[in-house]
Amino acid sequence: MAQTPISVTLDQIFVLLRDWLVHFLPAALRPFAGVVLGVVAIAAVFPGLFALTTVFERKGLGRMQNRLGPNRVGPFGFFQPIADGIKSLTKEDIVPTNADAVVHFLAPLVLVVAVFMGFAVLPVGRNMVLVDMDAGLLFFFAMGASTELSIFMAGWSSRNKYSILGAMRAIAQMISYEVPLLLSSVTVVMIAGSLSLTKIVEAQNQYTGIFPHWYVFTPWGLASFLMFAIAATAETNRSPFDLPEGESELVSGYFTEYSGFKFALFFLGEYLGMFSISGLGATLFLGGWSAPLSFLGFVPSWIWFFAKVMTAIFIFIWMRGTLPRLRQDQLMNFAWKFVLPFSLLNLMVTALWRFMDGGWLRWVVCSAILLGAYLLMARTGMHRKHFGPRSYRYAE
Amino acid sequence: MSIVFYGIAALTVAGALATVLLKNTVHCALAVAVAFAGLALLFLSLDAQFVGFAQILVYVGAVAILVVFAILLTRGSETPEGGVFSRSWLAGLAVGAGVFAVLGWAVIESARALPLGTAAPVATVHDIGVALVGRYVLPLEIVALLLTAATIGAVIVALHEKERPR
Numbered sequence: 001m002a003q004t005p006i007s008v009t010l011d012q013i014f015v016l017l018r019d020w021l022v023h024f025l026p027a028a029l030r031p032f033a034g035v036v037l038g039v040v041a042i043a044a045v046f047p048g049l050f051a052l053t054t055v056f057e058r059k060g061l062g063r064m065q066n067r068l069g070p071n072r073v074g075p076f077g078f079f080q081p082i083a084d085g086i087k088s089l090t091k092e093d094i095v096p097t098n099a100d101a102v103v104h105f106l107a108p109l110v111l112v113v114a115v116f117m118g119f120a121v122l123p124v125g126r127n128m129v130l131v132d133m134d135a136g137l138l139f140f141f142a143m144g145a146s147t148e149l150s151i152f153m154a155g156w157s158s159r160n161k162y163s164i165l166g167a168m169r170a171i172a173q174m175i176s177y178e179v180p181l182l183l184s185s186v187t188v189v190m191i192a193g194s195l196s197l198t199k200i201v202e203a204q205n206q207y208t209g210i211f212p213h214w215y216v217f218t219p220w221g222l223a224s225f226l227m228f229a230i231a232a233t234a235e236t237n238r239s240p241f242d243l244p245e246g247e248s249e250l251v252s253g254y255f256t257e258y259s260g261f262k263f264a265l266f267f268l269g270e271y272l273g274m275f276s277i278s279g280l281g282a283t284l285f286l287g288g289w290s291a292p293l294s295f296l297g298f299v300p301s302w303i304w305f306f307a308k309v310m311t312a313i314f315i316f317i318w319m320r321g322t323l324p325r326l327r328q329d330q331l332m333n334f335a336w337k338f339v340l341p342f343s344l345l346n347l348m349v350t351a352l353w354r355f356m357d358g359g360w361l362r363w364v365v366c367s368a369i370l371l372g373a374y375l376l377m378a379r380t381g382m383h384r385k386h387f388g389p390r391s392y393r394y395a396e
Numbered sequence: 397m398s399i400v401f402y403g404i405a406a407l408t409v410a411g412a413l414a415t416v417l418l419k420n421t422v423h424c425a426l427a428v429a430v431a432f433a434g435l436a437l438l439f440l441s442l443d444a445q446f447v448g449f450a451q452i453l454v455y456v457g458a459v460a461i462l463v464v465f466a467i468l469l470t471r472g473s474e475t476p477e478g479g480v481f482s483r484s485w486l487a488g489l490a491v492g493a494g495v496f497a498v499l500g501w502a503v504i505e506s507a508r509a510l511p512l513g514t515a516a517p518v519a520t521v522h523d524i525g526v527a528l529v530g531r532y533v534l535p536l537e538i539v540a541l542l543l544t545a546a547t548i549g550a551v552i553v554a555l556h557e558k559e560r561p562r
Contacts, residue, residue, distance in 0.1 A: 103426065135521045138449040145457020149429055152464055156422055168468075171461060178457075195521050 007298040014041070014302065015127050038130040042119045049310075050271040051081035057317045064321035084264075091260035096159060099257065103157035108258065108265035110150035115269050117143040118276040123198050125289045125302030136197040137189065140280060141182060144235070147273065148174050151244075151254050154266070158257035166253020169328065170244035173234055176335040177241075181231035183343040184224040187350040188215055188284045197280075201288035210294045214287040219366040220350040223374075225285040227343045232277040234335070236270065239320035243328060278312035279305070338377060345373050400441055408434030421467050429460040446521045 009016070018037050022030045055070065055078055062069025070077035095104055121136035123129040133139055148171050155167020189195055192203045206213045215221035234241040245253045255266040282288060286308050289301035326334070349366050356362035411431030415424050432455035439448035482488070528536055 100423075103423075133445065135445045135449055138446065138453065138521075142449040142452035142457065145453050146433075148457060148461055149426075149464075152461065153426065156464075156468075164468075171465070175458075175461065 007300070011126055011300040011302075013300070014125070035130070042130065043116070046116075046119060046272055046275055047268060049275060049306075050268055051085075053271060053274075053313055054084070054267075055080050056314075057320075060314070060317045061321050064318075088261050088264040093260040093262065094257075096257050098159040100157040100159070103153050104257075105262075107150050107154035107157060108255075108262045108269070110153065111147055111269040112265050112272070114143050114146040114150065115272040115276060119272075119279075121197055122276065122279045122283060123201055123288055124279070124305045125300065128289075128302060129198055132198050133196065135195045137185060137195045137200075140197075140276075141178075141185075144273075144277075145178065147269070154258070155254035158254075160257050162250045162256045163254050166244045166250045166256070169250075170237060170254055173237070173241065173244060173331060173335075176332060177231040177234035177339070180227050180335065180339040180343040181235055183340075183347060184227040184231065185280075185284055187220055187224045187346060190347075190350050190354060191215065191220075197283050197288070201283055201290065204287040205290040207294035212287055212290060212292060212294070214285065214290075216285040218353070219363065219370055220346055220353050221285055223342070223346045223349070223370050225281070227339055227346065228281055228285065230339055232281060233316070233319070234331070236273045236277055236316075238274065238316050240323040240326050241331060242320075242325060243331060274313060274316060275309060278309045278316075281312060282308035338381060342373065342377065346370065401438075404434055404437045404441060408438065422464065425460060425463045425467060428463065429456050432456050432460065443518075446524050 018034055021037060022033045025033050058080070059069035059071075059077065070080040073079040073083045095101055118140050120130045121133050121139050123132075151170045151174075152167050155163045155165075155170070158164075188200060192200045194200060194203075204212065204214050211217070216225045237244050244250070250256070255263060258266060282305065288308075289305040291297045291299060291301075291304055349369050352369075353362055353366050356365065408431050411427050411429075411434055414427035415431060418424050418427060432451065436448045436451035436456070439451055
C-alpha cells in the first residue's frame with residue numbers, strides 16, 4: 001500500500017475522523033451517523049467562530065476608535081464571550097404584555113434555524129460538504145429568503161413602533177438587495193454551468209502557471225464579486241447598511257423587545273448570516289477551499305476556506321469602523337439605480353464572455369464595457385448630486 | 397405513501413386550515429407561509445429539488461412577505477370586531493368546492509391516463525434549464541414580458557406626479 005503524504009492526511013483529517021468514529025456502529029446506521037456528526041460539527045464550529053468574532057470585532061473597533069475594547073475577562077479579554085453567554089442565559093426573559101407571545105417566541109428560532117440550514121451546502125474543504133446538492137445554490141438562497149419572514153415576525157409581534165419600523169426597513173432593504181445578490185451569483189452559474197457549489201469550486205480549482213482560475217480574476221467576475229459584496233453587506237444588515245438596527249435612531253430595531261437568550265439568538269443569527277454569506281462569496285468567486293497559489297496546495301483545504309471567511313469578516317468589521325450609516329433614500333437609490341443596472345449589464349457581459357472564444361480580445365472587450373459603464377454611471381450619478389460644502393438649515 | 401408523506405401532508409393542511417380559520421390577518425399570512433413550506437417539503441419528498449427550492453424562494457421568501465406588506469399598509473393587522481366571515485360565505489363555499497372538484501377530477505383523470513407502475517421521471521436541474529430555454533422558450537419570454545410590464549406599471553404607480561402649470 002502506498003503511503004499517503006502527510007498533507008493529504010491533514011487535508012482529509014476531519015473526513016477520516018468521521019469515518020473512524022462511524023465505523024464503530026453497525027453498517028445500517030453509518031450514513032445516518034455520518035450526517036449527524038456533520039451537523040454536530042457545523043453546530044459547534046460556527047457558533048465557536050461567532051464567539052471569537054465578537055471579541056475580535058469589539059477589540060478591532062476599539063482599536064479603530066482609539067480605545068481599548070474588552071480587556072478584563074481572561075487574557076486580553078478573550079473570555080469575554082463566555083461571560084456574555086452566562087449573562088444572557090441568566091438574564092430575565094421579558095415578553096411585553098401586549099406582545100403576540102407565540103410569534104414573539106418563534107421568531108428567533110425561525111431565524112437561527114434558517115441561517116443554520118445555509119451551511120448544509122457550503123463546501124468547507126475538499127470532500128467536506130454536508131449535503132452535496134444538485135441545486136445547492138438555490139437551496140442557499142431559499143433559506144436566506146426565509147430569514148426575512150422571521151425578522152417580520154419579530155418586529156410585528158413586539159407591538160413596538162421601533163420594532164415595526166426596524167422590521168419594515170430590514171425587509172425593504174433585504175428584498176431590494178436580494179435582486180443584485182441573485183443576479184451577481186447567476187453570472188457564476190452561467191460560466192460554471194452548475195448550481196452545485198462543489199462543482200463551482202472544482203471549476204475554479206485549476207492553475208495557469210502558479211495563478212488560480214478564480215472567477216474574481218476575470219472582468220465579469222470582479223464586477224460580480226463587488227456587486228455581491230455590496231449586496232451581501234446589505235443583506236446581513238451590516239454597517240454602512242445597518243439602518244434596520246440603527247442604535248442611535250431605532251434602539252436596535254426589530255429586536256428591541258427581546259432580552260436574555262432570545263436577544264443572544266438574534267445576535268447569533270446575524271453573525272451566522274455573515275459567516276454563511278462570506279462562505280458563499282468565497283465559494284463563488286474566491287475559489288472556495290482551493291489554494292491561492294498552486295505551490296500552496298499542501299496546506300489543508302479547510303484552512304483556506306476559513307482563512308477566506310475570516311478575511312471577509314475582518315473587512316466587515318473594518319467597514320463598520322470606517323463608514324457612516326446611509327440614509328434610507330440613499331440606500332434605495334443605490335440599490336435600484338446603481339447596483340441593479342450594473343448587475344444586469346454584467347449579466348450581458350458574462351454572456352459575451354461565455355460566447356467569445358478564449359484569447360486576449362474578450363478580456364479587452366469585457367473590461368472596456370464594464371469600465372466604461374461604471375465611469376458613465378458613477379460620473380452622472382455623482383454629478384447629479386451637486387456635492388459641495390455642507391450647509392446647515394437649523395444650526396449655526 | 398410513507399409516514400413522512402402523512403406528516404408533511406398534515407402540516408400543509410393544518411397551515412391551510414389555520415389560514416382561513418384564524419382571526420388575526422397577520423397570523424393568517426404566517427400560516428399560509430407554513431402551508432407553502434409544507435408544499436415545498438412535499439415537492440422535495442418527491443425528489444423535485446428545483447421546484448421545492450423555487451417554491452420556498454418565491455412563495456415563502458417573496459409572496460408571504462408581499463402579503464404581509466399588503467396587510468400592514470392597508471387595513472392594519474388588528475382583529476376585526478364583527479368576525480372574519482363575510483356575509484357571502486355560502487357563495488364562497490360553492491366556488492371553493494367547484495374549483496376543488498375540477499382540480500381533483502383533473503388529478504384523478506391524469507393518474508388514470510398513465511399506465512400503472514411507470515417509473516417516476518428523473519428531472520435534474522440541468523434538464524429543467526435545457527427545457528426552459530429550448531422547447532419552452534416562448535412561454536418563458538411571454539412570462540418575462542408580463543413581469544417586466546408589471547414592474548414598469550408598479551414604477552409608474554409609485555412615481556411622484558409632477559405638478560403641471562395650469
